[in-house]
Amino acid sequence: MTASPTRFTRWLAQAPTPVFMLIATLSAFSTYFCMYAFRKPFSAATFDGLLFLGGLELKTTLLTSQIIGYTISKFLGIRFCSEITRQWRSRALIGCIVVAEAALLLFAVLPNNLKVVAIFINGLPLGMVWGLVCWYLEGRRTSEMLLAGLSCSYIVASSSVKVVGSWIMNSGVSEFWMPFAVGGLFLLPFLLSVWLLNQLPEPTPEDVAARTARQPMGSNARWRFLTQFALGMVLLCVFYFFLTAYRDFRDSFMPEIFDALGYEQKPTMFAKADYPIAFAVMLTLAGINWVKDNRRGLLTVFAVMATGMLMMLLSTILFDAGKLSGLTWMILVGLGAYLAYVPFGSVLFDRLIAATGFVGTAVFAIYVTDAVGYTGTISLMFFKDLIQPDISRLDFFRYLTYFLSLSGVLMVVGSGAYFMLLHTRPGSSSAPTEDADTTNPHFDTDPDR
Numbered sequence: 001m002t003a004s005p006t007r008f009t010r011w012l013a014q015a016p017t018p019v020f021m022l023i024a025t026l027s028a029f030s031t032y033f034c035m036y037a038f039r040k041p042f043s044a045a046t047f048d049g050l051l052f053l054g055g056l057e058l059k060t061t062l063l064t065s066q067i068i069g070y071t072i073s074k075f076l077g078i079r080f081c082s083e084i085t086r087q088w089r090s091r092a093l094i095g096c097i098v099v100a101e102a103a104l105l106l107f108a109v110l111p112n113n114l115k116v117v118a119i120f121i122n123g124l125p126l127g128m129v130w131g132l133v134c135w136y137l138e139g140r141r142t143s144e145m146l147l148a149g150l151s152c153s154y155i156v157a158s159s160s161v162k163v164v165g166s167w168i169m170n171s172g173v174s175e176f177w178m179p180f181a182v183g184g185l186f187l188l189p190f191l192l193s194v195w196l197l198n199q200l201p202e203p204t205p206e207d208v209a210a211r212t213a214r215q216p217m218g219s220n221a222r223w224r225f226l227t228q229f230a231l232g233m234v235l236l237c238v239f240y241f242f243l244t245a246y247r248d249f250r251d252s253f254m255p256e257i258f259d260a261l262g263y264e265q266k267p268t269m270f271a272k273a274d275y276p277i278a279f280a281v282m283l284t285l286a287g288i289n290w291v292k293d294n295r296r297g298l299l300t301v302f303a304v305m306a307t308g309m310l311m312m313l314l315s316t317i318l319f320d321a322g323k324l325s326g327l328t329w330m331i332l333v334g335l336g337a338y339l340a341y342v343p344f345g346s347v348l349f350d351r352l353i354a355a356t357g358f359v360g361t362a363v364f365a366i367y368v369t370d371a372v373g374y375t376g377t378i379s380l381m382f383f384k385d386l387i388q389p390d391i392s393r394l395d396f397f398r399y400l401t402y403f404l405s406l407s408g409v410l411m412v413v414g415s416g417a418y419f420m421l422l423h424t425r426p427g428s429s430s431a432p433t434e435d436a437d438t439t440n441p442h443f444d445t446d447p448d449r
Contacts, residue, residue: 006199013201021142024200025149028133030193031093032150035129036157037164037186038100038122038179039066042107043252044165045175053113056385063252064381065116066123071374073127074367081131082217082364089132090198096125096132097190104180115176127370130345131363136200138350138362139214140207144289144297147346148282155278155338158251211294211354217364225360226368229352229423233365235415237372239408240344244373245380246404247341250334253393260394261326273327277335281342288347294355295424301343301351302416306409308339313405316398333401340408344369355424 005013012020042062050058084092103122107115137146161182168178203214217225226233250257254273284304291297315332318324324332349362384396391399 005201009199009201012199013204017142020200021145023196024137024146027193027196027200028137028146028150029153030189031133031197032129032153033157033160034186034190034193035097035126036154037161037190038097038104038183039070039126040158040251041161041165041182042119042175042179043158044162044255045169045178046255047175050112052116058112058115060381060385061116062119064378065120067248067374067377067381069120069123070127071123071371071378073124074371074374077128077131077367078222078364078371079219081128081135081367082222082361084132084135085216086135086202089135090194093129093132093194093197094191096128097187099125101180101183101187104183108177108180127374130370131367133197134345134363134366135361136197139203139211139353141210142289143211143350144347145286147350148285148289151285151342151346152278152282155274155281155342159254159274162254210292211350212357213359214353214361215359217360221360222364225358225364228358229356229419232415232418232423233368235411235418236344237369239340239411239415240369240373241376241379242404243337243341243344243376243408244370245376246400247337248374248377249380249384249397249400250330250337253397254330256393257330257397258326260392261330263326273330273334276331277338280335281338284339285342285347288351294351295420298348298351298355298424299416299420301348302412302420305340305343305348306412306416308336308341309405309408309412311336311339312401313409316401316405320398336405340412344373352419355419 012023015023043059045059047057047059047062052058052061100122103118106118107122110118133150134147137143137150140146164185165178165182168181169175173181203211208214258273288297288300288304291300312333315324315329315336319326319329345366349365352358352365353360353362380400384391384393388396
């Protein structure tokens with residue numbers, strides 16, 4: 001059983017579509033934006049000259065430790081976020097952030113060699129937040145618009161919290177206390193955002209008819225999904241393995257890359273690189289909402305992802321030829337990467353569910369690929385520092401761009417052809433099918449939910 005809808009929820013259910021979209025987008029955007037204040041501010045510090053146990057650079061070790069925790073969280077989220085019901089989502093969101101902020105306090109006070117433990121604990125709950133927020137937005141006729149707004153949050157949030165972190169350090173706060181201070185600034189806005197997000201009504205019958213019913217998925221439904229779409233999911237997972245590693249390398253070592261490109265280190269430099277990307281990606285993904293047919297919508301998503309890979313390739317060729325400035329190149333490769341990366345956490349699997357008629361939740365597929373993707377981030381961190389320590393981060397990033405863009409086009413085209421030719425059909429079904437796991441104790445058929 002779930003709690004009765006509040007008066008505000010009932011009002012939202014009757015509100016004009018633009019009003020609902022505005023409130024839903026702002027609440028989701030703000031919730032995930034604030035989460036980044038607990039995850040990313042420490043990457044604004046360089047920790048120059050500090051080593052972990054006298055070996056690896058401390059910053060690399062901290063990044064790797066947090067990513068390991070974050071990756072474990074993604075694996076746990078495959079089940080947790082797929083099965084969680086409505087009444088527990090807001091509580092889970094708040095619990096994740098409380099644990100993350102407590103870990104940042106430990107990060108500030110523990111000795112350097114133990115800080116990796118604190119930052120590992122910090123990453124453990126944060127990987128759940130995306131799936132918990134997505135549950136409120138998927139399966140609606142306006143899902144592309146809502147998910148585009150949500151996706152915009154983490155593109156700008158990472159740079160924004162680095163700016164806040166840099167300003168706090170410039171005001172005299174140490175680089176070890178800075179992450180806890182940044183998290184404290186965003187705690188109340190996060191709580192308010194979660195409250196507003198939790199007021200959103202469930203998808204309407206018209207939403208279900210257009211995008212297929214969305215339900216928590218038990219183990220039987222999860223296995224059916226993976227076996228039914230095995231080859232396509234393998235291709236997507238391999239692609240996302242390298243794509244996530246690339247995106248995180250660019251994000252985490254942006255200060256060092258800009259330094260190698262000859263730019264003066266200013267806090268606003270991060271925002272200059274990422275804000276145009278967020279705007280372009282948001283417009284692109286929101287535009288997919290105009291494609292009403294789910295099969296054509298899915299095809300459009302794959303086309304956008306392939307275009308992103310080609311943009312990365314061409315811009316790097318022009319940069320190496322001296323035709324682009326370093327900042328322009330960083331913007332273009334970032335835009336290309338995010339055009340391919342963002343759909344994985346939003347519109348790709350929402351449209352896939354709708355186009356195939358599989359009754360479940362896009363959150364499950366998002367977490368399968370996320371778990372694989374962040375494993376790629378960990379692998380790349382160790383590969384760079386242990387196997388290729390003598391290559392500068394700038395040159396390593398260039399070589400990685402060529403590899404990913406060329407191989408990525410092939411994998412995107414292959415997976416797109418697989419789904420379009422074998423598993424999609426015109427239109428969509430709102431009725432529960434054999435894919436619905438009605439034996440799952442969390443399966444909620446209450447129409448008033």
